[in-house]
Amino acid sequence: xxxxxxxxxxxxxxxxxxxxxxxxxxxxxxxxxxxxxxxxxxxxxxxxxxxxxxxxxxxxxxxxxxxxxxxxxxxxxxxxxxxxxxxxxxxxxxxxxxxxxxxxxxxxxxxxxxxxxxxxxxxxxxxxxxxxxxxxxxxxxxxxxxxxxxxxxxxxxxxxxxxxxxxxxxxxxxxxxxxxxxxxxxxxxxxxxxx
Numbered sequence: 001x002x003x004x005x006x007x008x009x010x011x012x013x014x015x016x017x018x019x020x021x022x023x024x025x026x027x028x029x030x031x032x033x034x035x036x037x038x039x040x041x042x043x044x045x046x047x048x049x050x051x052x053x054x055x056x057x058x059x060x061x062x063x064x065x066x067x068x069x070x071x072x073x074x075x076x077x078x079x080x081x082x083x084x085x086x087x088x089x090x091x092x093x094x095x096x097x098x099x100x101x102x103x104x105x106x107x108x109x110x111x112x113x114x115x116x117x118x119x120x121x122x123x124x125x126x127x128x129x130x131x132x133x134x135x136x137x138x139x140x141x142x143x144x145x146x147x148x149x150x151x152x153x154x155x156x157x158x159x160x161x162x163x164x165x166x167x168x169x170x171x172x173x174x175x176x177x178x179x180x181x182x183x184x185x186x187x188x189x190x191x192x193x194x195x
């Protein structure tokens with residue numbers, strides 16, 4: 001990576017783009033349930049484990065890019081699950097405001113928009129966390145009557161990533177597999193419960 005003067009993510013994103021040019025659904029038969037450290041929300045179960053379906057013995061860049069893309073999709077489906085749970089409880093979430101290092105990865109942003117069918121809203125300010133601290137400080141010292149006033153005055157919307165409706169059926173199917181992988185894990189746990 002240093003020899004190429006590109007980050008690992010740039011290399012993987014380029015390989016994902018190459019694979020998608022050959023087959024836009026190249027992860028259709030490779031699935032990952034990213035509960036490697038349990039699940040905080042909405043399952044609230046620290047004992048859950050990660051699962052993978054579709055492993056091969058390939059060790060090339062294409063295989064690594066497939067695993068990388070499936071991991072991004074798994075996180076995206078986890079976000080979709082949280083949003084669905086909240087919406088089923090009466091909320092109406094259709095936008096996600098993101099900040100931090102992940103906003104520098106266009107593939108991460110695109111997959112979250114597509115998997116969740118939500119617009120991804122980025123802050124115009126690169127250092128949104130520092131800006132949030134400044135808003136809290138400005139409110140605490142009395143420059144603003146409340147945090148909402150500080151937010152309105154001090155923040156602005158940057159780039160907006162809209163979901164690609166053409167990918168909806170694919171993500172619906174992969175999300176169903178994501179949910180089934182959890183059910184399968186529970187089934188396997190029950191089968192092996194006495195051991």
